[in-house]
Amino acid sequence: MSAAKVDEVLPFPNVERGMGIYFDINGGYPEMKSFNGLHKDLSEAQRYFMQRGISEWSLSEDYPKGAYVQHIGKAWRAQAANAGKEPSVDEVWDECALAEKEIEELVKRKGHFYSQVNKQDASQFTFNDFGRRVWVDNNSPTTFTLPEISNINGSGQTITIWNVKSSAITISVGNSSDNISIPMSTVKSFKLMPTESVTMIVEQNNSWHATGDGMLKYSLLFRSSVTENGWGYQPSGLIEQWGACNVSGNGSVDGGYLNNFSIPFPNKCINIQLTHSGFSPGSVGVFSALVLNNNSQFRAYSSVGNVYPAGTAYYRAIGY
Structure with missing residues (x-):
């Protein structure tokens, strides 16, 4: 470093091309203060690189593969040799992180990791939702569509959905060729009941993998309750x-007798049949049933009107 004092430093004068160094004073020699100024410029340039470590990107400079530059307050690494390719615009540059906070922000952005839980107001999920945890309330839509998998690069991206509505919501694929993998089966859509949550994970085979407590009702396959009223x-x-x-x-x-299923159907009851139980068909008529939208109750009817006391029948229902 220079030992010159403040009043012993002057900016080094510009030199015209081809003229060499020429001064009209001091017998053609520059002042010592000017040399001190030149030394100061070199010292400041050295300190700049020592303090910042990486040079600023230049439009006119050629960069080899692996070169590091600074641009718009961020660090970048060249993935291939290039010239005139601006970082943040051209994909030949890959963003780097040097400080702890920069590393944290870069990992969150590149890995789609978010710490907050936000309300979901849109019915269509997008790539920007990867890594998010969202909740759905009574003011949110009742149906939601996942991003189309064919437009997603790689796999492993996630979206976590928590239903705090008082009713079920429906989650569907974004393309008819996509599937949702649930325990023991694949579907195009499923219902998420109140208080349930699910994490949707992108798989490579045009499929979403669904996991979480919202899938427990599907993982109970092969289980049963074999009683008079069973499932x-x-x-x-x-x-x-x-x-x-x-x-x-x-x-x-509303005249049909209201009955409860032993357990609610998670999605839909697709068929229900009733048979007589010790009654003469002529006295109680033909039985029929109507399943309510909640998939947990049904009304049972007799073609002859009211049966008093209420006629007893056996039912058999199937759904998913």
């Missing part, structure tokens, strides 16, 4: 329920 899971993923129910009716929709 059982079939290997295909279908759920069968059976039992005794009461039947009545006066011709109106």
